[in-house]
Amino acid sequence: MTQPPESIDDYYARVRAATDAEGRLPVAAEEMPGWDIFPFEVDSLRIKPLQPLAESEPPRAGEDASDCRCAAPAAPDDGTLVWHNDRWRLTLIADTGLPITVSLGPKQHMDLPTMPPDWAAEFGRLTVTISAAMEALPSVGRAQLAKYGDGSAHLHVWFFGRPARMLQLRGSPLLDWEENLPRVPLEVLQANARPIGEALVAAYGGEVGLPA
Ligand SMILES: [Zn+2]
Known part of the structure; x- marks a missing residue:
């Protein structure tokens, strides 16, 4: 008989069994904290x-x-609308220490698991164009993507520009670094976002919403 997917209770019991008397898991110091991309020193880490x-x-x-x-x-225009058409909106995140962070979402209510197939096809193509335009920016080495959906039900996918040649900022600790980096001025973020909006207009129409 095929084994069914595991329950969260069984999963949790395995994690709980690995904790110490205070309920703490040991730090896997040889894993991520052992990499040079981990932003914190491990000595006092628990x-x-x-x-x-x-x-x-x-x-x-x-919901x-x-x-x-x-x-x-x-919402009134605050200079963060990078691009939109009749179905999608790309928004600039104004409070960031990264060269650029944008959020892509549908104008119509949906989450990723409820996205209709024709929307999903557009979503895939938009994701490619945004990623390519972001990685073409001189200050960006790589575009990282994330979909969390723990706070808001309306689909919003994040694109983070990992600073070029700052190899210490690679991988999943990027956002742990980000909070500790100085804020990037809005006009710099808008200048970085403009080529992404223009690439989307060239590929799919719509319009750039950034101030001229
Ligand atoms: Zn919604």
């Missing part, structure tokens, strides 16, 4: 005690389309 399983997953902001932010009129 993991917080494991919390018990929550009763259930908490509802996210905008229902009627109270999602996409149901409200568009």
